[in-house]
Amino acid sequence: MxxxxxxxxxxxxxxxxxxxxxxxxxxxxxxxxxxxxxxxxxxxxxxxxxxxxxxxxxxxxxxxxxxxxxxxxxxxxxxxxxxxxxxxxxxxxxxxxxxxxxxxxxxxxxxxxxxxxxxxxxxxxxxxxQPAPFGLLAGKSWLFTDNTGSSGRFRIDANGRVWGVSRGEAGSCRFGGMVVPQAARYYFDLALIFDDSAACPLRAQAVAGVMVYDDGILEIGMLPGDRSRGLIALATRDVD
Structure with a gap:
């Protein structure tokens, strides 16, 4: 992106x-x-x-x-x-x-x-x-900003598990999920679930979408199951 x-x-x-x-x-x-x-x-x-x-x-x-x-x-x-x-x-x-x-x-x-x-x-x-570059993501932490007004941090482990926290006007929201690299395509499938908290923009909901890595930046698009809103996020490497 x-x-x-x-x-x-x-x-x-x-x-x-x-x-x-x-x-x-x-x-x-x-x-x-x-x-x-x-x-x-x-x-x-x-x-x-x-x-x-x-x-x-x-x-x-x-x-x-x-x-x-x-x-x-x-x-x-x-x-x-x-x-x-x-x-x-x-x-x-x-x-x-x-x-x-x-x-x-x-x-x-x-x-x-x-x-x-x-x-x-x-x-x-x-x-x-080209294949999705999972090796550049695994074991690293990322700082992000999204179009809901939230920002935060998440981590991706060697198995593709994701966990993190976003912070907005309503407070902190935890989320977790999975990243799955495409074997012969330059993108990742992404699925997340937000905590059951009033601070979460999509409280207790699951979202799914795609993620692309480009020169140090993760570009993310996601939707909830009812497709009621679109979530856009940009993330850069955190200093662990």
């Missing part, structure tokens, strides 16, 4: 970010990392199309300076011939949620189409085809 708080290298390795590796789409058509621009809205976006067709994406205005300006998209997608279609939910900055859909034409390592009546274009990154 490549979002650097402060220097704002807003690129997101999740879809061919600041260190994009050019390449052609894999055998599943649209599967992979993509990055592009919604020109009519002066908005950048980054997305991953997973092997099962799930789309995880982030978008932000050209002049973004904070994680709170990010939105997230989660959708189901299909490819028929050279036509890519996706339909799902748009988790907008500020907390609003709306249904949305996109249609695009695939051509080699590019796609171009429309979303919400606006034109967009994107390019593919072969970074997706």
């Amino acid at each position: 490549g979002f650097r708080l402060g220097t704002l290298c807003v690129g997101m390795a999740l879809v061919a970010g600041c260190a994009a590796v050019p390449g052609r789409p894999g055998p599943a058509g649209a599967q992979g990392f993509w990055r592009g621009e919604i020109a009519d809205a002066r908005t950048q976006f980054a997305m991953m199309v997973a092997p099962d067709g799930q789309v995880w994406g982030f978008y932000w205005p050209d002049d973004a300076v904070s994680i709170y300006q990010f939105g997230m998209v989660h959708a189901a997608s299909t490819v028929q011939g050279a036509t890519f279609r996706a339909a799902g939910r748009d988790y907008r900055p500020g907390g609003a949620v709306a249904d949305g859909e996109a249609t695009a034409t695939l051509s080699g390592a590019t796609m171009a189409g429309q979303v919400g009546g606006m034109r967009f274009a994107a390019g593919y990154s072969a970074l997706y085809e």
Whole structure:
């Protein structure tokens, strides 16, 4: 994803970010990392199309300076011939949620189409085809900030177990779960459960999503089971 708080290298390795590796789409058509621009809205976006067709994406205005300006998209997608279609939910900055859909034409390592009546274009990154770098995460602690206004610390052990604490206006919230690396894809599946505490933004709820490592930064997108809100987090290595 490549979002650097402060220097704002807003690129997101999740879809061919600041260190994009050019390449052609894999055998599943649209599967992979993509990055592009919604020109009519002066908005950048980054997305991953997973092997099962799930789309995880982030978008932000050209002049973004904070994680709170990010939105997230989660959708189901299909490819028929050279036509890519996706339909799902748009988790907008500020907390609003709306249904949305996109249609695009695939051509080699590019796609171009429309979303919400606006034109967009994107390019593919072969970074997706590398294995997830679990060795860079295991046994380390991470400091994070998320779009709920919380920040905190978590740790990932050698078996992929995760535990941590977030702190927001309501107090401290504990959470735990698992990270599972993809063997031949550059992302991780992530599942967490929050404590049954009023300090937790999703009290006693489970969330699931994806995580990408890019040059020292973990970029995370998650959803609860009812898909009522989108959680975005950025994490950097803690000094143990």
